[in-house]
Amino acid sequence: MNKRSSLKVNAISNWISLLVHIAVGFFLTPFVIMHLEKTGYGIWTLVGSFIGYYGLLNMGVGSAITRYIARYAAQNDTKELNKTANTALVMFCITGVLVVVISIVVADPLTHFFKIEPEHYHAFKYVVWILGAATALSFPSGLFSAMIAAHERYIVINLINIIATLIRTGLTVVILQAGYGLVGVAYSTLAATVFSIVGFVILTRSVVPQFRISFGFASDGKRVRGLLPQ
Numbered sequence: 001m002n003k004r005s006s007l008k009v010n011a012i013s014n015w016i017s018l019l020v021h022i023a024v025g026f027f028l029t030p031f032v033i034m035h036l037e038k039t040g041y042g043i044w045t046l047v048g049s050f051i052g053y054y055g056l057l058n059m060g061v062g063s064a065i066t067r068y069i070a071r072y073a074a075q076n077d078t079k080e081l082n083k084t085a086n087t088a089l090v091m092f093c094i095t096g097v098l099v100v101v102i103s104i105v106v107a108d109p110l111t112h113f114f115k116i117e118p119e120h121y122h123a124f125k126y127v128v129w130i131l132g133a134a135t136a137l138s139f140p141s142g143l144f145s146a147m148i149a150a151h152e153r154y155i156v157i158n159l160i161n162i163i164a165t166l167i168r169t170g171l172t173v174v175i176l177q178a179g180y181g182l183v184g185v186a187y188s189t190l191a192a193t194v195f196s197i198v199g200f201v202i203l204t205r206s207v208v209p210q211f212r213i214s215f216g217f218a219s220d221g222k223r224v225r226g227l228l229p230q
Contacts, residue, residue, distance in 0.1 A: 014154060032185065036181065051135055054132075072084065130186035
């Protein structure tokens, strides 16, 4: 496949992924509202908005990884590739642990800050914890997807994202119909995230066979600063 054809196919896969996400949101939202009712859906939206701020902790590292991995792969510099990737992995693991700790600490105070009704206290806190765990896993998952993107394999990235979306959608429907409510929906998100990271790890082994996970490759502060936005 030539470069132009590859660009077209990757672009089409991006559009398909976007359309799947839009379609799922369009058809799933009324179903979720019907089963969770306005209060439950309001809590889900509120927690989702709060969890979304965790994305700021990424600090643009994902884009930097794609750039450097593409460079070192083109130069066939396995040593530098592994140093960069493992340094980023350490950073993301630390960020993930931080996200989990923050979620555990703030869950209870947030119930008072947002004036959550007593009958929804436990559901609210569990959703914060579960979505916090899912977000924590998404940080190291981002490393593997960035490494695959550095090799322009956007089709497989989008395929995994589409399958993860469909898994989350299917589980949400089954869980809500079974009456497990708000917490069950959060678990469906966690399950889809676990699928994504497993899929990206397996694909990385195929697309970037020279990559080896070893914290011994993790470099010093200079390399960390190089991954952060200037």
